[in-house]
Amino acid sequence: MLAKTLSGTVLGINGQIVEVEVDLSNGLPSFDLVGLADTAVKESKERVRAAIKNTGYEFPIQRITVNLAPADLKKEGGSFDLPIALGILSAQGLIFTPKLAAGMILGELALDGSIRPIRGALPMVIAAQKEGLDFVLLPLSNYAETRVVKGIEIIPVDHLRTAVEFLVTGSLPLIPPSPPAQETGVYDHDYLDVKGQETAKRALEIAAAGGHNLLMVGPPGSGKTMLARRLPSILPDLTWEEAVELTKIYSIAGLLPPGMSLVTKRPFRSPHHTISKAGMIGGGKYPRPGEVTLAHHGVLFLDELPEFPKDVLEALRQPLEDRVVTVTRSMLSLTYPAGFMLLCSMNPCPCGYLHDAKQPCSCTPRQIQRYRSRLSGPFLDRIDFLIEVQRLSEEEMLGVKTGESSRAIRERVIKARKIQAERFQGRPIHANAQMGEAELKLFCELSGESRRLLVAAIRTYNISARGYSRLLKVARTIADLQGEEKINATSLAEAIQYKGLEGI
């Protein structure tokens, strides 16, 4: 007897439908699983056997062959347990239902027959909806994240028995839990808590407005991390499409908190500097999204930049340029989105106190040079500007004066972003930082006074060609924040005062 049903697996950040065929025949008893299954899928044999037995059904003493099609696609994860179990029951004639082949079935089985959550439920449900399937049967714990998909019936189940109940009777076995509390776009950290550091805050505002990559240099304890942590709170709210895309990524990574239906906060990823290349970029034998993908539409913060391994930093160059990252393995190549803002921090020297007003630096020039040479030119090239963060003075530290709230800063950022969105309509870019030569020529025209200022700056500071285009991009963003159509001298002057990377 033959039974067929559908399930799914994840390819990159998209779901892929997998057909599950179960055949029972006479002969010596065996249980074989074919179709490029990885270890976790292979082991599903034992889980299925125990779950069927412990739910009170009979496990057939027959020759069982399970095929997962398409045959050339590697399958991973535990989501095939439930379709295999239901296929075996149906092939045995224990349950009879035409429904089995009409919907997607996902779920990992526990030995007692209860159903465990899976990774990547959202992309698979989206794939099922696109394919026009009737329903998706999935673990109760994955229900919340898939609620955003419309146009397909989603049936949450928590046990093999309830899954069978739905297939046979067609009635909803569990009342879907009421919509969970939406995570609002409120961030835990606010710039209100940051005393002083007005220059740094202004620089972060510019970076947020134009999507610029930024490096903060300062002595230990000056508040670099504190400033960085608050960056997402001044970024504009996620759009619906961005939120769905992010939820897909977090669903695949298995990082969605239970009960959460949609990621509504921009991510802030701060990997430790011992991170490996695969952890940063994504990959592994069965590719998983890395930090650059988890920081998509958000901020990737690299604290203590020179401590990161050189190969990890060099690997960042391509995603910074292309905003996607392609992981290639012998069998397949996957593309993950990686559109993040890069924010880095470092000490000016190994001891940390170079240029500090009070504490003398104890490093030799040689040490300083070696410390900085860990950062390669091509990598630093992708950082638009640098700011120095100074330690607070006594008055600032003891003072009660608080800073501007994140909400107020965000208002300005949103306005500047709106201007950019209009400007770049019909182009593949959406922020000033992504401008190429053509756009620079078109949108960053200088005239009169500002032109003379630029000529003077190039002479005085010995600005390179690349430094020049970076300067223009930053000036463009400052002008957008001011709401000016053309870059005037004031905006340009402010841009000039943010040091380029020649500064360190």
Add this chain to the structure above:
Amino acid sequence: MYRKRLGDYGEYLARTVLEQKGYRIIDAKYHTRYGELDLIAREGKHLVFVEVKTRIGRRFGSGLTALTKAKKQRLIQSAYCYLRGKGLSNQACRFDLLSLTLDRQGRLEACDLVVNAVEVEGGNYY
């Protein structure tokens, strides 16, 4: 010859035990090039190959633990020989393991029957 006698005695006991459980014995001590099938019986729709393990005392553990991977492999190959020899290609089959424990006087102390004790791994390629 002690071990052979013990085995024969065990097989005699096994027949009784199995027949009580509703098995119909159709063959015994079937020799193939890979080894011997102790008992072959019919039970319901299944053709059952029964491996009998007889032990005196529990000093060497139960007979249930005595089925090693190599022995399983031999059983499977022998079963294929049997099925081919009898021309039974589409027959529902299974392997049962019957473990008999005797006391010093040769009385049956315990008997454990494991239904479907052996499964073929990696496909039926023989």
